[in-house]
Amino acid sequence: MADANGLFVSFEGGEGAGKSTQIRRLAERLRERGHDVLVTREPGGSPGAEAARHVLLSGAAETFGTRMEAILFAAARNDHVEEVIRPALARGTIVLCDRFMDSSRVYQGVTGNLESDYIEALQRIAVNGVVPDCTLILDIPAEVGLGRARRRASAVAAPDRFEKEEMQTHEKRREAFLDIAVREPDRCHVIDAQRPEDDIAAEIAGIVDQRLRAANIASARSEAAQ
Numbered sequence: 001m002a003d004a005n006g007l008f009v010s011f012e013g014g015e016g017a018g019k020s021t022q023i024r025r026l027a028e029r030l031r032e033r034g035h036d037v038l039v040t041r042e043p044g045g046s047p048g049a050e051a052a053r054h055v056l057l058s059g060a061a062e063t064f065g066t067r068m069e070a071i072l073f074a075a076a077r078n079d080h081v082e083e084v085i086r087p088a089l090a091r092g093t094i095v096l097c098d099r100f101m102d103s104s105r106v107y108q109g110v111t112g113n114l115e116s117d118y119i120e121a122l123q124r125i126a127v128n129g130v131v132p133d134c135t136l137i138l139d140i141p142a143e144v145g146l147g148r149a150r151r152r153a154s155a156v157a158a159p160d161r162f163e164k165e166e167m168q169t170h171e172k173r174r175e176a177f178l179d180i181a182v183r184e185p186d187r188c189h190v191i192d193a194q195r196p197e198d199d200i201a202a203e204i205a206g207i208v209d210q211r212l213r214a215a216n217i218a219s220a221r222s223e224a225a226q
C-alpha cells in the first residue's frame with residue numbers, strides 16, 4: 001500500500017458469517033503481541049460516515065434508488081478513509097475493517113444491478129489509493145448465515161434494509177464475493193466460515209501473521225526483545 005507502514009485488513013462476507021467475532025479475536029491476539037490495532041467498520045467508522053450509516057441502514061435512502069445509495073456508501077467510505085484509515089496506516093497501525101469496497105461491488109453492483117464501470121469509478125474516488133493489503137472473505141451458505149443473522153436480529157433489533165432481502169439475493173452475493181476472490185487472489189482469502197470458531201480464528205491468525213512478516217511489520221514487543 002502506498003505511503004503506509006501499517007497493514008490494512010478488510011473482512012467481507014454475507015450476513016451471519018461471524019465477521020465481528022473473528023475481528024474481535026484477531027484484534028485481541030495482535031494486541032497481546034504488542035501491535036497497535038484499530039478496529040473499524042463500514043458503513044461508518046468516522047463521524048461523517050456514521051451519519052451516512054444511519055441514512056443507509058434505516059432504509060431512508062432506499063426510495064431514492066440504488067445509485068443514490070451507492071454514492072452515499074462511497075461518500076461515507078471516502079470520509080472514513082481520509083479521516084481514519086489513511087492516518088492510522090501512516091502511524092503504522094494494523095487496521096481491521098468490518099466490510100469495505102468489496103461490499104459495494106457485491107451489494108450495490110451485483111445485487112443492486114449497477115454497472116460495474118459505475119461502481120469501479122465510485123470506488124476509485126472513495127478509496128483514493130487506500131486498498132486493503134489483505135481481504136478475508138468469510139464464506140457461508142446463505143441459508144446458514146441468514147438463519148444466524150435472523151436469530152441475532154430477533155434478539156437485538158429488527159433486520160436492517162439489506163438483511164431483509166430474499167435468500168436468492170443472499171446466495172448471489174455469496175457467489176459475487178467468491179468471484180472477487182478468484183479475480184484478486186493476491187489480496188483475497190476465502191475462509192470456510194461453517195467450521196468451529198477456533199479453527200477459523202487459527203486460519204485467520206496464520207494468514208495475517210504471514211502478511212505481517214511479508215510487510216516486515218514487527219510488534220513493539222518483538223522489537224524490544226531484539
Ligand code: TYD
Nearest residue numbers: 015042043073099100103104107108162163
Ligand atoms: P451491519 O449492521 O454493519 O451488518 P453486517 O454484520 O452484515 O456487516 O450492516 C451493514 C449493511 O450494509 C450490510 O447489510 C451490508 C450493507 N453494505 C452495503 O450494502 N454496501 C457497502 O458498501 C457496505 C460497506 C455495507
